Amino acid sequence: MDDDRHITALEATIRYHDRSKHRFDRYAPSPGYMDWENQPNPFRFYEGVEPEPLSFLTDDPGGGHEGLYLRSRHRTSPVDRSAVAGFLELCLGLSAWKMAGASRWSLRINPSSGNLHPTEAHLILPPDGDRPAGRYHYSPFLHALEPLARVPGRLWQKVEAHLGSTSFLLGLSSIFWRESWKYGERAFRYCQHDAGHALAAAAFSAALLGWKVTPLSAMSDRQIEQLLGFDQINWHPEEKEHADLLCAVHPADAAVPSPDLPDEVLSEFSSLPLSGRPNRLSRKQVRWPAIAEIAGSTRKPEGGAYTAPLSAAAFIDDPGALLSAAQTIRRRRSALDFNPEFILPRRQFLAMLDKTRPRPNTPPFDAAFGPPEVHLLIFAHRIEGLDSGMYLLVRNPAQIDLLRGAFHPHFSWDLVEPNFPLFALEPGDFRQIAMRVSCHQHIAGDGAFSLAMIARFEDVLRTAPWHYRRLFWESGMIGQVLYLEAEARGARGTGIGCYFDDAVHELAGIEKGRFQSMYHFTVGLPVNDPRLQTRPPYAHLDNDR
Ligand SMILES: Cc1cc2nc3c(=O)[nH]c(=O)nc-3n(C[C@H](O)[C@H](O)[C@H](O)COP(=O)(O)O)c2cc1C
Structure with missing residues (x-):
């Protein structure tokens, strides 16, 4: 970024932060009411493709609470579709349905401001048996993969060679409208919080499978959007998915992948024939220019790879937890x-x-x-x-x-x-x-x-x-x-x-x-509301687990 553009973007970012502050005498600009007629659908579906159902875990990965932080406690799972299914179930899947009177809403493993869930997940997966490599959107409602592009074997081999192990790519994106519908200008902040929650949820779920999540931190937003095919999708402007981040998910004992992908690979991805159309989330949207501006001024450019030189400190004495790692993940509320x-x-x-x-x-x-x-x-x-x-x-x-x-x-x-x-x-x-x-x-x-x-x-x-x-x-x-x-x-x-x-x-x-x-x-210590009833997360798919 040249100096002038950097200064303009810096000033715009500080300005947004200031105007999206709540103050005792005025809250940040928001609609001030709930337009229920146009409440965005919390689920994105890609229409016109056949979702591929994922299996559910019959047994959760074992391990006590400390297993959230110690990958060495877990056996390394092979990177195949059933392990990816377990990974997604334990980081971005549904966790329960709640009911109160005539209302019914789902909760997820990852939390979200206002339960509005702006974060979407896309995956680029290796071939598995007779299933080719492909680019997919994860549908938490169906616990299924929506196939958006077939990735030729030759192209996947280039990705795998670059990553250095059989692994897969996970991209997170945000739909700002889901949050701005309720929260107006402050919504951009919440989308970023939610992306952070989802990233940590993915890191924990991966750990339970003996995998590590490594951000490809040198990639620009534009490159991620190219890889995920966002630049070819005919979006409704207010319901577009904006790239947040891209990670390699790989066996914990494999070498840490390089923090980018070669241009040649990216351009091959952008010429893949695309399937599926994003569903409309609302009949009518409200445009929040301050959000469009902050999204523009905080676009990530290429470079700036980060390799986490964190200082080591032993864990202090832990009196112990009541739940196993997987139980904790599933019960989080x-x-x-x-x-x-x-x-x-x-x-x-x-x-x-x-x-x-x-x-x-x-x-x-x-x-x-x-x-x-x-x-x-x-x-x-x-x-x-x-x-x-x-x-x-x-x-x-x-x-x-x-x-x-x-x-x-x-x-x-x-x-x-x-x-x-x-x-x-x-x-x-x-x-x-x-x-x-x-x-x-x-x-x-x-x-x-x-x-x-x-x-x-x-x-x-x-x-x-x-x-x-x-x-x-x-x-x-x-x-x-x-x-x-x-x-x-x-x-x-x-x-x-x-x-x-x-x-x-x-x-x-x-x-x-x-x-x-x-x-x-x-x-x-929570006080539970006895009026709320709970149903299993996939009861709507006849899965009673
Ligand atoms: C970024 C973020 C901000 C939140 N802010 C509030 C808040 O100000 N007040 C509140 O009661 N809950 C807040 N929540 C909790 C959400 O409402 C909650 O995560 C959501 O309803 C889903 O429920 P669950 O966490 O039980 O799955 C927040 C959650 C997140 C992730």
């Missing part, structure tokens, strides 16, 4: 309400936070697009043996001085435990404050703790404006870890996208633009 009396044991709290620290060769953060930038500003409400107050978990030790310099000078910065980067900043009862800054949502004050994810901001964007999206991806990945950590320990989490940005910055004493809050999260 958002809490709608918390028991405000619940006290979380300190060791469980620390073990949970510990899992959000990036480590080499450890899912999900070794599927990163850049160095760790996101830290956790924690409002500890009720942790056994820990004073209530404000704390900071520093996820990238290289930034500690920067953080100290940016936060209020009166913070105490006392280490809570030796060799663990959690600092007590200020004691006090933050329940009301946490609730207030999270758009007055009770879950932020009634949980055992809630937190804001704080990232270096303008300096990161200055290196390349597309990193704006990466900051949300990293935050979404942390959210996914916290969801699973909470669930496994008998508690529950909820992502919080609605918060008053600058109110959080004021609390921490952060000057404009140096650091920003990218996402909130809360963890506590």
Whole structure:
């Protein structure tokens, strides 16, 4: 990108971030009501192709909770269609149907702001038996692959030779309209969070099969769209899928693939005959120019490969979890309400936070697009043996001085435990404050703790404006870890996208633009709503599992 375009894109990104902030006196521009008539279909189907049903797991991959993080605990599955089916079932498939009165809605393994699910998945799979290599869209509703292009054997061999092992490609994309229908201008942020959640979900599911998810971090958005055939699809302009990221999913013990694909391969992909037409999601859409602009200014250019030189730190003592890795993945839900009396044991709290620290060769953060930038500003409400107050978990030790310099000078910065980067900043009862800054949502004050994810901001964007999206991806990945950590320990989490940005910055004493809050999260003991009924995820396909 030349200098002038870089500056324009940088300014546009900062402008979008500012205008999509919620403030005490005005929320970010949104429709302000739900246009139920035009609610987007949460499921994309490619019409005119015959979906290929995928098998369901008869037995989940075994392994305790620690198996989420330790690939070595799992046998490496061959990369065939039935293993890919299991992979998709455990990262992007449906997790349940919920019913209340006459309403019925599905939930998925991966969470989504407002349950609107803007994230779509496309795969490029190797041949298997008499099935040729192909480009597919994953339909979570049908748990099926929709074949969009046949990939000639010769072309697949070039891909495989470049990747260095029998593996497959997973592309994630976002349909902004699904989120902007409800949330207006702030929707672009939520789409990026959701992509981060989906990426972490994929990394965990892959780990259970002995596979690793490696982002092809040098690829540009344009190249991904070329590979996935998006440049040939006749989209409705407001329902288009925008490329988020492309990953190789490969046996964990295979060499790490190169972070790009050769131009020759990409151009062969763009000349493949295409099948299928994307379904229409709404009869009528609303155009949000601010979203079109931020999508344009944060397009990822080619290059900038990242190879995750993360610092190693042993896991701290973990008192243990109640659920196996696969049970946790399947049972993950958002809490709608918390028991405000619940006290979380300190060791469980620390073990949970510990899992959000990036480590080499450890899912999900070794599927990163850049160095760790996101830290956790924690409002500890009720942790056994820990004073209530404000704390900071520093996820990238290289930034500690920067953080100290940016936060209020009166913070105490006392280490809570030796060799663990959690600092007590200020004691006090933050329940009301946490609730207030999270758009007055009770879950932020009634949980055992809630937190804001704080990232270096303008300096990161200055290196390349597309990193704006990466900051949300990293935050979404942390959210996914916290969801699973909470669930496994008998508690529950909820992502919080609605918060008053600058109110959080004021609390921490952060000057404009140096650091920003990218996402909130809360963890506590859920109170279930007895009016809600639950059905199995694929009951609509006569699968009662
Ligand atoms: C990025 C993101 C933001 C969210 N923001 C909120 C929020 O502000 N308040 C809330 O109650 N739930 C929030 N949620 C939870 C979603 O509503 C929830 O994931 C969705 O309804 C699906 O339910 P499930 O997580 O149980 O599958 C958020 C989830 C995500 C992923």
